[in-house]
Amino acid sequence: xxxxxxxxxxxxxxxxxSDKYDFALIYSNTPCNCAATFTTNKVCAAPVIVSKERxxxxxxxxxxxxxxxxxxxxxxxLENAKNITSTIGSALxxxxxxxxxxxxxxxxxxxxxxxxxDSIPDLTSNLSGxxxxxxxxxxxxxxxxxxYVKKTFIAGTKTYTIEGFAxxxxxxxxxxxxxxxxxxxxxxxxxxxxxxxxxxxxSKTYNCITIDGDMSTNDSAFILSPLSDNYxxxxxxxxxxDTLYQLLEELALILVKxxxxxxxxxxxxxxxxxxxxEARICACAVAESLLVKTAxxxxxxxxxxxxxxxxxxGAQLDQNTLSIYFNDxxxxxxxxxxxxxxxxxxxxxxSESYEINIDIGSGDGSWSYWTSDISYDYVKINSEYTT
Amino acid sequence: xxxxxxxxxxxxxxxxxSDKYDFALIYSNTPCNCAATFTTNKVCAAPVIVSKERxxxxxxxxxxxxxxxxxxxxxxxLENAKNITSTIGSALxxxxxxxxxxxxxxxxxxxxxxxxxDSIPDLTSNLSGxxxxxxxxxxxxxxxxxxYVKKTFIAGTKTYTIEGFAxxxxxxxxxxxxxxxxxxxxxxxxxxxxxxxxxxxxSKTYNCITIDGDMSTNDSAFILSPLSDNYxxxxxxxxxxDTLYQLLEELALILVKxxxxxxxxxxxxxxxxxxxxEARICACAVAESLLVKTAxxxxxxxxxxxxxxxxxxGAQLDQNTLSIYFNDxxxxxxxxxxxxxxxxxxxxxxSESYEINIDIGSGDGSWSYWTSDISYDYVKINSEYTT
Numbered sequence: 001x002x003x004x005x006x007x008x009x010x011x012x013x014x015x016x017x018s019d020k021y022d023f024a025l026i027y028s029n030t031p032c033n034c035a036a037t038f039t040t041n042k043v044c045a046a047p048v049i050v051s052k053e054r055x056x057x058x059x060x061x062x063x064x065x066x067x068x069x070x071x072x073x074x075x076x077x078l079e080n081a082k083n084i085t086s087t088i089g090s091a092l093x094x095x096x097x098x099x100x101x102x103x104x105x106x107x108x109x110x111x112x113x114x115x116x117x118d119s120i121p122d123l124t125s126n127l128s129g130x131x132x133x134x135x136x137x138x139x140x141x142x143x144x145x146x147x148y149v150k151k152t153f154i155a156g157t158k159t160y161t162i163e164g165f166a167x168x169x170x171x172x173x174x175x176x177x178x179x180x181x182x183x184x185x186x187x188x189x190x191x192x193x194x195x196x197x198x199x200x201x202x203s204k205t206y207n208c209i210t211i212d213g214d215m216s217t218n219d220s221a222f223i224l225s226p227l228s229d230n231y232x233x234x235x236x237x238x239x240x241x242d243t244l245y246q247l248l249e250e251l252a253l254i255l256v257k258x259x260x261x262x263x264x265x266x267x268x269x270x271x272x273x274x275x276x277x278e279a280r281i282c283a284c285a286v287a288e289s290l291l292v293k294t295a296x297x298x299x300x301x302x303x304x305x306x307x308x309x310x311x312x313x314g315a316q317l318d319q320n321t322l323s324i325y326f327n328d329x330x331x332x333x334x335x336x337x338x339x340x341x342x343x344x345x346x347x348x349x350x351s352e353s354y355e356i357n358i359d360i361g362s363g364d365g366s367w368s369y370w371t372s373d374i375s376y377d378y379v380k381i382n383s384e385y386t387t
Numbered sequence: 388x389x390x391x392x393x394x395x396x397x398x399x400x401x402x403x404x405s406d407k408y409d410f411a412l413i414y415s416n417t418p419c420n421c422a423a424t425f426t427t428n429k430v431c432a433a434p435v436i437v438s439k440e441r442x443x444x445x446x447x448x449x450x451x452x453x454x455x456x457x458x459x460x461x462x463x464x465l466e467n468a469k470n471i472t473s474t475i476g477s478a479l480x481x482x483x484x485x486x487x488x489x490x491x492x493x494x495x496x497x498x499x500x501x502x503x504x505d506s507i508p509d510l511t512s513n514l515s516g517x518x519x520x521x522x523x524x525x526x527x528x529x530x531x532x533x534x535y536v537k538k539t540f541i542a543g544t545k546t547y548t549i550e551g552f553a554x555x556x557x558x559x560x561x562x563x564x565x566x567x568x569x570x571x572x573x574x575x576x577x578x579x580x581x582x583x584x585x586x587x588x589x590s591k592t593y594n595c596i597t598i599d600g601d602m603s604t605n606d607s608a609f610i611l612s613p614l615s616d617n618y619x620x621x622x623x624x625x626x627x628x629d630t631l632y633q634l635l636e637e638l639a640l641i642l643v644k645x646x647x648x649x650x651x652x653x654x655x656x657x658x659x660x661x662x663x664x665e666a667r668i669c670a671c672a673v674a675e676s677l678l679v680k681t682a683x684x685x686x687x688x689x690x691x692x693x694x695x696x697x698x699x700x701g702a703q704l705d706q707n708t709l710s711i712y713f714n715d716x717x718x719x720x721x722x723x724x725x726x727x728x729x730x731x732x733x734x735x736x737x738s739e740s741y742e743i744n745i746d747i748g749s750g751d752g753s754w755s756y757w758t759s760d761i762s763y764d765y766v767k768i769n770s771e772y773t774t
Contacts, residue, residue, distance in 0.1 A: 043698025043706045072694045072706070074723035107691020108724045214678045214692070215699040290677070290761075291601045291769055298770025304494020305601070307459045311430025312602040319430045319459070336461030337495045374677075375770075376763050382678055383685025383762075 002129035009126040010138035013119040016067035021138035031058035032224040035195035039219035045071035046081040047101035068105040071217035080113040091124040139167040155236030160187035181221040188228030205248040211259040261377030273365035280367040285313030287371035297373035299349040303331040321361030389516035396513040397525030400506040403454035408525035418445035419611040422582035426606035432458035433468040434488035455492040458604040467500040478511040526554040542623030547574035568608040575615030592635040598646040648764030658753040666754035672700030674758035684760035686736040708748030
């Protein structure tokens with residue numbers, strides 16, 4: 001069903017490739033509250049700087065380009081980002097200060113701004129409530145699948161929709177947004193509440209996935225919800241919160257599964273840590289370990305690398321109470337290795353998704369991360385990216 | 388020339404492979420001062436625990452095995468390490484408390500202790516001042532070359548020798564020792580001074596190399612120097628210090644060049660940071676970035692990844708004063724990309740060693756790291772290690 005508030009568009013502006021949708025737009029026919037998380041990288045892209053400055057405003061559009069990050073581009077990069085939003089503002093007859101921007105692609109190359117500006121009439125005239133697939137496709141870089149999830153929920157007598165887009169395949173690390181993501185909903189949620197709910201959901205989803213541990217210069221995640229005189233009540237807000245969490249979790253898993261060269265998606269569960277934060281630190285180190293990720297790729301039950309990463313994570317742990325399982329098969333129990341059925345273990349490691357369970361044995365804290373493996377294709381993709 | 392104080396030995400005890408030297412010994416005919424650094428991993432191997440307990444004693448021997456880490460092996464692992472040192476003590480007629488231990492290899496598998504104990508008569512009877520190459524070979528795991536460096540220096544009227552061995556190719560991270568290394572010298576240096584000099588040299592050599600960022604459970608570096616009534620004077624100590632630093636730097640470079648699957652050895656120099664520590668933080672993040680390392684492998688001048696890693700390193704920096712060079716070719720000057728001669732850049736990236744120079748532009752702190760690239764062979768080696 002066509003979206004009645006938000007419309008989407010994309011064109012092939014020829015930023016880097018002549019035949020790729022690379023310039024995209026989300027437009028709302030009504031001003032929106034916006035919450036957003038941005039990269040904490042001190043080298044951050046021009047669109048991040050521009051968007052941050054405009055976060056206090058009611059928002060009506062987000063313009064996105066792939067194939068060029070507009071990062072490390074100095075003053076000219078900032079001017080380009082501002083000129084593009086100004087031109088879109090004129091075309092849509094809205095205040096440029098109500099337009100946010102995001103970019104993704106190669107760092108350190110100036111945008112072909114004139115080409116992009118020339119294609120803005122096409123971009124704005126193609127807006128449609130049915131162009132979700134086109135938009136999802138246009139924001140892709142090394143992604144192999146477009147990433148779009150739609151969910152509906154009922155609050156009171158009304159049915160609301162949340163639609164989410166994400167882009168990301170490499171340079172994915174568990175810190176702040178870790179990717180580009182755009183969420184739009186017709187459910188009206190008060191601005192501060194929207195921010196709290198969005199940040200909380202992100203902390204347990206996008207911030208708990210890792211592909212290669214590199215935090216990008218462009219990470220941004222946005223949510224738009226219409227300004228209203230009649231915001232969702234508490235009950236409705238709770239349903240919205242649950243639905244948003246499910247949507248972000250689904251997108252996060254799609255991101256990990258589409259990790260550059262990934263062949264496996266593994267959930268790292270840490271339990272019985274001193275507290276949740278110590279569990280998170282431990283899960284993160286295991287999820288990011290290159291040796292764990294290559295062992296997953298090789299279907300090599302080399303669980304010692306998991307113990308090793310847990311040990312150097314910095315999380316509080318005593319190796320004498322540490323236990324490790326693949327799904328429900330124990331490999332280490334309270335610091336002592338145990339015999340295991342190798343055939344069953346290899347069967348688990350051959351499946352596309354499985355769980356590595358780590359029991360610290362010292363408290364009731366827990367946390368989970370999702371990680372992909374590192375394969376030959378990861379190296380191939382990343383050694384041939386700009387050339 | 389044969390070493391008159393230290394002798395070396397190695398045997399094929401069949402720990403994992405029937406035809407590999409895997410069990411090795413250093414023996415000193417006189418009690419020694421010993422300084423050592425150990426992994427800070429909370430999951431640490433049995434030999435690390437045993438050696439730490441004995442560090443206050445005069446030391447006369449170090450026993451090392453490859454092919455098995457004796458880590459995550461619980462009580463039995465500790466007993467095995469102690470039994471092996473006791474049996475060697477009896478064979479050499481020295482106090483077992485004067486014997487240190489180190490292991491390297493797969494984690495989570497019990498040592499075949501009886502096999503090793505059975506081979507101790509051979510191990511102790513083969514000791515010779517000329518067996519350095521044998522010893523260096525026996526401590527290798529995925530290393531492709533034995534790592535041994537010898538240096539001499541003159542202090543007063545005497546000529547002294549320092550001999551160093553190292554082992555390490557993967558699971559190399561810039562924290563504590565990052566590998567196994569054994570240094571022996573006939574130069575008598577007072578114990579506290581020996582420790583200070585050794586730690587200082589390690590902080591600038593072994594702690595400044597990275598291959599895959601995983602800190603092992605077994606990292607240990609030892610130095611042995613004879614107890615004496617007549618320690619080196621200040622002048623002699625300074626010459627010793629310089630020589631030791633050169634030796635460790637040489638070994639560190641050999642380690643990076645032999646990084647698992649490595650094809651390049653690149654020095655990351657950070658200068659004009661707020662202070663040395665901020666420079667170190669920045670250099671470390673760039674050296675460890677998987678995206679930088681794959682770009683080095685692909686000879687892809689994707690310097691944006693370097694700016695990105697510098698930005699998320701946590702080091703204080705303003706992107707508007709950041710400059711990046713490959714050797715002396717500027718790519719980014721004060722936050723703005725500059726045109727460059729691509730052919731010259733590719734020529735640099737084709738050479739086995741080159742420098743990436745990062746100028747933070749805000750102080751006078753500097754630091755350097757050495758890093759290897761991540762290649763297909765890295766993935767191959769690490770996805771097929773235990774199976």
